[in-house]
Amino acid sequence: MIRDCIDACLDCVAACEACATACLAEPDLDMMRACVRLDRDCADVCALTARLLMRGSDLHARACALCASACEACAAECGQHHHDHCQRCAEACRRCAELCRKMAA
Amino acid sequence: MIRDCIDACLDCVAACEACATACLAEPDLDMMRACVRLDRDCADVCALTARLLMRGSDLHARACALCASACEACAAECGQHHHDHCQRCAEACRRCAELCRKMAA
Amino acid sequence: MIRDCIDACLDCVAACEACATACLAEPDLDMMRACVRLDRDCADVCALTARLLMRGSDLHARACALCASACEACAAECGQHHHDHCQRCAEACRRCAELCRKMAA
């Protein structure tokens, strides 16, 4: 369960980083502003959460709650865009949010 | 208010990093186990919180709530030790916790 | 000297975070693509470097060399834009690059 949550966080970091970079190269960048902004936050929060889980921190449940919020916000935005990188990111965010909600409970 | 909270977070990162390094050089390291562990978590959470505040993230209030918890746990442990680095760290943690609680409200 | 370098790194993190957020809200976002991309890298590298300096890591000189490169690339890009946030960021990057080059030597 912890291992799955760590993996989901790391997948989400990778998807958010790739999505932000790809958004910044899109012709319709004007529509991707919120996407880049949320990718940035989500990657940072997922990265921290993964590390707190890896080290068995007492804060891991609280961090997972924050992480679920970050992932849900990012999924809601990315899910609105048709680009492959956005769809992949939204999927990684949803999966991570789901596992983090369970860890936080 | 935001600027004060960022400064308090960064002071706390510096105090925790210095305290962890100093603990790892103490003759009575056996008593400092929890201190190093909590310094590590607190520094990471404060660093993330400072950056979310700097960038005006929508997640800043939730991150501040997590940060206050991290700081309170670290202050409670470090405050029990007489070493100067622990006392300085406990003080930085208390200050950061106080400002983060306000930002989170 | 170390304290000055830490402060310069943290100022640079703050300037890069603020610049990236402000760029993402600019009407001429199309011209700010590289700026956002480099702000992101520079903020991350400066944040790590500050923490390695705070903890007295053996890696600090090598990290400062990487940090100087990150700052120089970001300053070169941001310095080309007339926006206040870009000019402030370029200045913070130049200052950080200068101090990091000294620490790396």
Add this chain to the structure above:
Amino acid sequence: MIRDCIDACLDCVAACEACATACLAEPDLDMMRACVRLDRDCADVCALTARLLMRGSDLHARACALCASACEACAAECGQHHHDHCQRCAEACRRCAELCRKMAA
């Protein structure tokens, strides 16, 4: 090749985090001081390097060079200890150092 290097960095973060936590619970903590110190640095540098690789940063080769140094130092220390967590960490560090050296070249 990039994907392998990212995976090696993330495995190394996980191994270092687990090793640091486990060291802090060892009866012979007095002998593990350098191990905890180097685990901390190595985890931070590997985490940054993974993210720069994920996002396709121009700095990735320079970061990989720093990362290889961090991993080699950590492997040299952890490799001297018989604990399972140290041996696993040393192995993850060696693998990450090898792939980072290639990426840096």
